[in-house]
């Protein structure tokens with residue numbers, strides 16, 4: 321059973337619920353656009369799509385303020401959008417353009433938007449966890465009051481950085497939320513074969529912090545559990561580990577034949593556990609939105625992505641002189 | 650003779666060695682059904698079984714140490730590190746442990762392990778997946794460092810590396826996996842520390858490594874049309890280094906350009922240039938030995954900038970020409 325919207329209408333308001341739907345749709349259509357541009361040869365290198373995982377990005381970021389921070393991963397387009405980044409400049413970055421968030425130097429795996437509190441995607445699995453702890457330490461030292469949501473995948477929980485970070489955050493009571501998007505696989509490794517425990521959230525107990533499991537296809541549940549962890553963190557009660565059970569619909573990256581998993585399993589997630597579809601139905605059922613509003617949302621998304629693609633395609637390439645700019649040593 | 654790719658040559662020799670020696674096995678991330686990030690181990694798991702082809706969690710610190718421990722106690726592990734950038738996470742086990750144990754133990758014990766790992770830029774993977782960090786390894790007494798540039802060399806050097814009783818870091822290149830060349834079916838060994846003259850010439854010696862061997866050969870073709878005869882030497886192994894072949898060539902040509910993809914500053918090309926200067930070839934030099942390496946920048950995402958960050962064929966042509974116009978007093 322999905323979380324009912326009814327309570328939320330009074331709690332957080334219709335507009336924010338509608339916005340969650342808008343953002344999830346924006347992420348999905350963004351990824352579809354990126355995939356198309358990639359196939360057309362307009363994006364080079366590699367990309368990691370988060371289709372299927374939209375509710376985790378949107379639900380978790382909905383619990384944050386503008387001042388709060390996130391650290392993201394190689395599969396970071398959704399986090400970036402959910403944290404409020406400017407989508408045309410994001411698209412420009414993926415096309416390697418001068419107008420991109422990172423002037424075309426970062427690309428898909430390194431999108432960052434410091435003004436919006438996105439401290440950056442990361443090409444290194446588990447690379448973001450210690451950085452999130454550092455940002456949370458700043459918050460404590462400066463009594464700045466912001467919290468940090470640190471996104472990472474199931475595969476990252478087997479890196480030393482994961483364990484060192486959770487321990488450190490726990491002894492220092494850092495205002496950080498470790499948000500594991502357990503999409504069941506690393507690049508190909510099934511997490512069931514890569515750990516002996518049933519739920520990754522159990523790892524929390526080794527560090528004396530709370531561990532929560534959420535349905536990663538239920539945006540409201542993700543929101544609620546994250547909001548609770550955020551509140552704890554703001555109150556000085558330290559970190560929380562949240563494990564969201566989810567699934568990436570697409571391959572790991574552009575060159576993945578998906579031999580390590582069954583087509584039936586994919587179909588099951590896509591047909592029966594689509595977090596966008598269920599949320600839309602829920603909103604309609606609870607009369608939080610009308611059919612007409614849903615159509616309008618789709619239209620707004622479509623327009624923004626057309627604008628973004630046009631902006632990105634028409635943007636200039638970075639100048640060759642910029643190669644050595646921003647290198648200070 | 651039949652032609653196969655660089656990746657196929659590596660897979661073939663690994664499979665042959667695993668079948669021939671019960672102590673040999675391979676471990677690494679996604680090397681099972683996925684076939685490794687670059688497809689090198691494609692089909693090995695189904696052919697050789699899961700006890701010879703060990704898919705590991707994403708835990709570079711642990712798996713590199715596992716290779717060390719297994720090697721110290723009688724096995725001959727092959728470790729596939731998915732991208733050579735991740736050696737940063739494996740550094741303790743490789744640098745502080747593998748390289749030194751035998752010496753620290755007063756010569757007792759041996760560490761017969763090969764770390765296979767792809768380096769280099771050109772695939773659009775940006776700053777954290779495109780580095781050429783081999784100079785770090787060459788700086789550590791106790792590590793041998795190999796950089797094959799052709800399918801033939803890859804197979805023969807790999808066999809020698811695996812037969813060696815000491816740790817060998819075996820740098821492959823992402824852009825070379827697909828190149829084809831003649832490779833014998835049976836196993837053969839190319840001794841470590843034996844350079845190869847890839848092209849004979851009389852005016853300038855170009856010492857080039859890995860992908861740069863191919864660019865140097867293309868540059869030599871172009872320069873030939875202008876009446877300039879270039880000798881291209883591929884050291885093939887950086888440690889041990891066959892300096893004699895290089896010195897003899899420079900005595901003949903009186904000029905040398907050292908070309909490498911890694912950041913020029915502090916790169917291994919500087920070592921080669923110094924060795925030439927300190928050798929008997931010094932008296933024969935008609936121009937200073939020059940280096941042509943990568944720019945001191947992280948590898949950018951934008952494809953035009955990415956190309957500019959490391960030497961291309963035109964850059965080699967220009968470097969050779971400038972060395973020819975420099976006359977010794």
Ligand SMILES: Cc1ncc(C[n+]2csc(CCOP(=O)(O)OP(=O)(O)O)c2C)c(N)n1
Pocket residue numbers: 393394395443444445446472473474475476477503505506507572678707709731735738
């Ligand atoms: C330190 C490190 N090791 C390996 C990789 C290669 N790699 C990139 S993504 C990935 C899988 C990550 O799995 P997970 O953390 O579950 O994230 P997901 O891709 O499922 O979102 C791997 C092995 C890397 N980028 N960094």
Ligand SMILES: [Mg+2]
Pocket residue numbers: 473474475501502503504505506
């Ligand atoms: Mg995963």
